[in-house]
Structure formats: C-alpha cells, structure tokens
Amino acid sequence: MWYSYWAEVVLAIHLAYVAFVVLGQLTILLGVTLGWEWVRNPWFRFAHLAAIGAVALETTLGILCPLTVWEDRLRTLAGQQVSEGSFIGRWMHRILFYDLPSWAFTMLHIGFFLLVLATLALAPPRRRKSPSSLAR
Numbered sequence: 001m002w003y004s005y006w007a008e009v010v011l012a013i014h015l016a017y018v019a020f021v022v023l024g025q026l027t028i029l030l031g032v033t034l035g036w037e038w039v040r041n042p043w044f045r046f047a048h049l050a051a052i053g054a055v056a057l058e059t060t061l062g063i064l065c066p067l068t069v070w071e072d073r074l075r076t077l078a079g080q081q082v083s084e085g086s087f088i089g090r091w092m093h094r095i096l097f098y099d100l101p102s103w104a105f106t107m108l109h110i111g112f113f114l115l116v117l118a119t120l121a122l123a124p125p126r127r128r129k130s131p132s133s134l135a136r
Contacts, residue, residue: 003078007071014067015092017051024048025116032123042125049116056113059106 028048031039038044058065075081 001078003074004080007074007078007080010067010071010074011092014065014071017067021048021052021055021112024051025112025119028119028123032119037126037128040123040126042127045120045125049120052109052113052116056109059109 024044025048028039028045030036055065057063
C-alpha cells in the first residue's frame with residue numbers, strides 16, 4: 001500500500017517538474033511581452049534553465065529519467081502496473097507520457113532547451129535595483 005502511495009507522490013512531483021518547465025517558459029514569454037519584471041529574476045530564470053538543461057542532458061546521454069525509474073520501481077514493489085495507479089495518478093500519467101520514438105523525445109527536449117536558452121539571451125535576467133541605488 002505504501003509503495004503505491006509513494007509512486008503517486010513521485011508522479012505528482014514529476015508532473016510539477018514538467019509544469020515548471022513548460023508553464024515557466026510560457027510565463028516568461030508572456031511576462032517579457034507584458035513587462036512583468038519578476039520574470040527576469042535571475043534565480044527563477046537560471047533554475048528554469050537548469051531544469052530543462054538536466055532533461056536535455058539526460059536524453060542526450062540516454063539516461064532514463066530518475067523520477068520515471070523511481071515510480072516504476074515503486075509500482076513494481078506495490079505489485080502494480082503503471083496503469084493501475086489511482087484515478088488522479090492515471091490522469092497524471094496520461095498528461096506526462098506519450099508513445100513516441102526515443103529520437104522524438106530527444107529532439108523535443110533539446111529543442112525546448114534551445115528555446116529557453118534563446119529566451120535567456122533575448123530577454124536576460126536582471127537584478128532588482130536596491131533602494132539605496134535608487135536614492136542616488
């Protein structure tokens with residue numbers, strides 16, 4: 001029972017990670033267009049770049065995603081197939097996983113990394129001006 005529960009937790013973390021990468025990029029593009037300064041926060045931007053960079057590196061090197069491996073292992077320990085998760089777990093799985101050739105995922109991940117890198121160059125992060133520097 002606990003293995004099944006932890007498999008669902010790992011799946012939710014995986015979904016959150018993917019959402020951070022995809023929705024983060026959409027938010028950056030929208031924020032740059034609308035002049036939202038917070039999307040230029042260096043911590044946010046470099047964390048975003050690192051998140052997709054790790055995925056692109058894994059896929060380039062042929063390394064399986066650790067979150068997928070952990071979930072599969074926990075499902076095995078629970079005596080389940082991936083499709084046997086909870087209702088919410090099955091939906092999260094449908095959102096995350098597609099039946100495509102591995103080269104397609106490699107191209108998708110590398111392409112998305114290059115998009116994030118281009119966005120970083122075209123709309124670079126900025127540090128917020130400190131109140132003392134504004135007073136001068």
